[in-house]
Amino acid sequence: MGLKKSWVESANSAESQFPLNNLPYGVYLDEDGVGSPCVAIGDMIVDLGVLEGEGVINAGDEDPVFDVPFLNEFMDLGTDAWKTVRARLMDLLAEGGDDALSGNEDLRNAAMIAQSDVDMGMPFVVGEYTDFYAGRNHAQNVGEMFRGKENALPPNWLHIPIGYNGRASTVVVSGTDFHRPNGQLKGPNDTVPSFGPCKRLDIELEMGAVVGSGNKMGQPVSVAEADEMIFGYVLLNDWSARDIQAWEYQPLGPFQAKVFATTISPWVVTKEALEPFRCNTPEREFELLPYLQEPGPMLYNIDLEVALAPEAKDETIISRTNYNEMYYSSAQQLAHHASSGCEMGAGDLLGSGTISGVEKHQRGALLEITWAGANPITLDGGETRTFLEDGDTVTLRGAAKGDGFTIGFGECAGKILPAVKFP
Amino acid sequence: MGLKKSWVESANSAESQFPLNNLPYGVYLDEDGVGSPCVAIGDMIVDLGVLEGEGVINAGDEDPVFDVPFLNEFMDLGTDAWKTVRARLMDLLAEGGDDALSGNEDLRNAAMIAQSDVDMGMPFVVGEYTDFYAGRNHAQNVGEMFRGKENALPPNWLHIPIGYNGRASTVVVSGTDFHRPNGQLKGPNDTVPSFGPCKRLDIELEMGAVVGSGNKMGQPVSVAEADEMIFGYVLLNDWSARDIQAWEYQPLGPFQAKVFATTISPWVVTKEALEPFRCNTPEREFELLPYLQEPGPMLYNIDLEVALAPEAKDETIISRTNYNEMYYSSAQQLAHHASSGCEMGAGDLLGSGTISGVEKHQRGALLEITWAGANPITLDGGETRTFLEDGDTVTLRGAAKGDGFTIGFGECAGKILPAVKFP
Incomplete structure (x- = not known):
């Protein structure tokens, strides 16, 4: 076509x-x-x-x-x-x-x-926001950093689209600047935590699935039904405070590290527009349980890129990857979400999880690109980065490329303002 | 008074x-x-x-x-x-x-x-629901069961009011029956997970703080301001599927184990009505960081009880405790929640975390009362329970007792219907 x-x-x-x-x-x-x-x-x-x-x-x-x-x-x-x-x-x-x-x-x-x-403006009122962890390369990289190569993937990862409830009140549209978050920080050599501005502010390159029609509480849905319930897709940057996360996330998961801002693109690209770009999730190491099996291709072939621009300077593309890197589709994630009877409705937003390819320049988070800060990247203007600095603007772009045409999402951009001072 | x-x-x-x-x-x-x-x-x-x-x-x-x-x-x-x-x-x-x-x-x-x-009906539209983990005896008991006595409390626990984002769409008012959730289950001897009805359905006795007025994104609030923002309190039962939770919760926290139902009392008791019952949080092992320090007593002396009634049978009181057992107040939790710049608003609901006293009959979850199912309890009619059976009704009650009067919340009750069958 x-x-x-x-x-x-x-x-x-x-x-x-x-x-x-x-x-x-x-x-x-x-x-x-x-x-x-x-x-x-x-x-x-x-x-x-x-x-x-x-x-x-x-x-x-x-x-x-x-x-x-x-x-x-x-x-x-x-x-x-x-x-x-x-x-x-x-x-x-x-x-x-x-x-x-x-x-x-x-x-x-x-x-x-x-x-x-x-x-x-914001294209829809976000009902509730759920973020997933369904990119295999991302999970592998992060796991390797924190648990070693042998134990990188948690034992449940190949069976469950791992997700957690996020915060809807701070999902903002592209172009909304926000303050670097404050939080509790504790380095490996500190005896007690301190409170102050996050020092390891990061991005997460994701797609967001926007739920249109819902289910009733107590009524699970099949993967095919879940696919029907999805209205469309946005670009999504799940900004993350890695140092706050490291200290807070055990045992109940990320909280203040993630609730300060999530940016989406202004345009919701419909499922119909993306139809020609459907592709399959990868071969499975373990057969998925029946409630997660897909009746057809539910991922999409969408080129993605991440650009970083220091204050008043030109941007550098720091990552290029594709949405087809995901291990679980949004339809699988939505079916899993409703499997316990959880009620889903119009405006619910599902973050795909960070999308990373195999290569270093295909990774969707600075945590992975710089290997937790060990290997800084050099931007075109000569500046280096491990994590984000105040004044930095990060822009996500996406494009599904057809024969002589491109399906885009507009830009998903946000700029880091300095942390708010506490009295 | x-x-x-x-x-x-x-x-x-x-x-x-x-x-x-x-x-x-x-x-x-x-x-x-x-x-x-x-x-x-x-x-x-x-x-x-x-x-x-x-x-x-x-x-x-x-x-x-x-x-x-x-x-x-x-x-x-x-x-x-x-x-x-x-x-x-x-x-x-x-x-x-x-x-x-x-x-x-x-x-x-x-x-x-x-x-x-x-x-x-539901007294308010739940904006977003956040659940905390701020009862020390509960955290100690659960930690002991899963990580051993020496490592029971996570290292951050005495510094941070640990919390996670919950699901607002399934917060229901007392009297709303709901289905036992289905989910992925994997016993210690299973090689792969299976999918089916939860076998370890539990309660969590909590209080819920109801946020009235909010803050703006990026604007943190002090503990005193957070206390002013709280409109009132409800009883809250954070129903939990322990077996689903055990398999899914690493590394990003509880998800399907908690999103199927949360029950609140029909009445929101105002902060003003509870004013005579204010009391202090306990002495601290570590001084809290300044942003978490309380300018005055922010907990409340509220007697709590849990009753369990099998289908068509009389109830048995299975636990009696008090809200004053919490290590962190709701005002501290709310200040922590907004500390990163998270926007809070009217209708946001903060679960206190499970409230357990020191003694066995003061514990707020069957997980603790039966020590993960090892020690069943016997109900007045002679039936035994480790976790909840279909047809069971659990009712929470709360009472702040003044001189010649009682401040109550009505009942916070829910009945377990059988799991929905998957096709």
Whole structure:
């Protein structure tokens, strides 16, 4: 399948992240900071509330779903509504398609805005955020550092998509700067802990699966059902304070090391847009239990990269990898999440776990790239890094590459502000 | 301070859980299951939406806050509003107080309902749920079982209120039955895990602190500020699947073992009502870091008990302890939670951690009471238990005992339904 052509010319470039094939959903902010749901096409956005208000699109619900500053109401309608709206938008934006928008100058002026003229907000209200640990190379590397090569993978790892509950209140959209966290720190030679700014601030390159429709408490779902429940995917940076984590995480897991900020891309790329890029999870060393077995390919072939830019300096690409490195798919993770009867709903966000390839330049966290700080990296401008410095901006990018077109997510960027001083 | 007398006679009994001194907040359900905020007084409830609608109470906000089926809007107003409404309700319900309610039969008929005539709903929408591990006897007992007496307490335990993010979507109100969870299980002699119903279903006797007003992302709070942010307390049963937990929890903490159900009492007892029962956390082995030091007593003297009733049989009290057994207060836990810059808000729920006294009959989990199943308990009817059986109902109760009055929480009860069958 090649490029689908749009009458929005900028969408037809092989370099555009947002061809007609993509149509990702987001929320843009007006001058007063009020958000409205939209889709991206080329270098423009289309306001879905305006189209819905004019009766040009209809998600199938009695009540409007695009008159709120988040996508949750639309997401909650489920897969039939998602397909209906996508097909209608395809028709409205296609070259030679329905001219209800292309042929109506007033409507075009009311509904279409240049992306460069607006800021993007959080695309959805995060219900709850769960983070997984499903990248094998990452788990192997981290395990090797902390437990030695022989015991690198925990015994459960090849059987369970290991995950933990994260914090939803600090999931922020790309472009939201945040303070370096404070926390309890204790070095190997300290007798007691101290409290202060994290010294080992790190990134985690992840994809986030966005749950659309949910299940009821007590009702598990199959992997196929879980796949149906996923509305789309975002880029996700699960910022991590490695020194806080090292001291706090036994026995109940990471807590303050992870709750200060998680950044996502402004655009949610739909499962439909990613359909041509489906691929299989790897061969299994142990057969998975039946509730985790996939009826088909549930991963995606998405190129990913991480860029690091010191304050007021050019960026350096510090990692390139691919989402297809995961051992477990998001559908498997979601099925596992609901297997105990846990209720999942619209806006729940599942972090894939850090995505690392085999090679050093394919690793998705500085912890791995610098081997816990032992091997600093040198940026293009000559500066070195073990972990992040104040003023650093980290940007994630993702691209699923088709024949003559690219499916992108926009940027997932955040800048580190100095730690807040305690009184 | 003794009993405050009310013209609602049933509130003046020394046995009532709901004297005028208490005035806990809840949400009752009408015949159609629609919830309305209310307070308890004796054996009655008072509908706060009706009082607000008639202009008899006013929380100080321009807009009504009691016309919604949850307390979050009121909680979010903060401590001044909480004090204003409580003082007004005290006056309206006191013997010899303002007669706007007592002297108006129509209003009494519209606003006051017998508790026995209604079911209670969830008192607030749970924003996010965090569970702690702050009971020293519990941590000691569990540590001894799994790591031996010498290494029972993790090295961080005396310095950090250890906590982990829980799951809000399955926090349910007392009286909500739920299914025994399924999950991955692996016994010590199994080579690979199996999937099926949990065999070691347990309780955790906890108190829950309900956050009212919040902080902004990036802004830490002091322990004194954290105490101000807490709206009130509930009883909380953090149901736990010990066998699922044992296999999954390394390295990132409990997940499916805890996300299937957490039960809270229908009544949120306010900090003001508990004020006379404040007491100190214990002497410290290590001085706490400054950000965790308490400016005054932040724990509460609240008697707690756990009752277990097999299907259609009488209950047996299996544990009696007191909230004053905690090593860390909820205010300390909340200050720790926000110390990294984590944003907290109205409806966030903090589980105290399992509350166990020193003696066997004071332990707050079957894991401890039966020492991981090695020493079954015998119930009054002659049945024995190591962990919970299908049909068992567990009920938590709490009482702060003043001079001639009792502050209660209602019951925190849940019944175990059989596990859902997988296809």
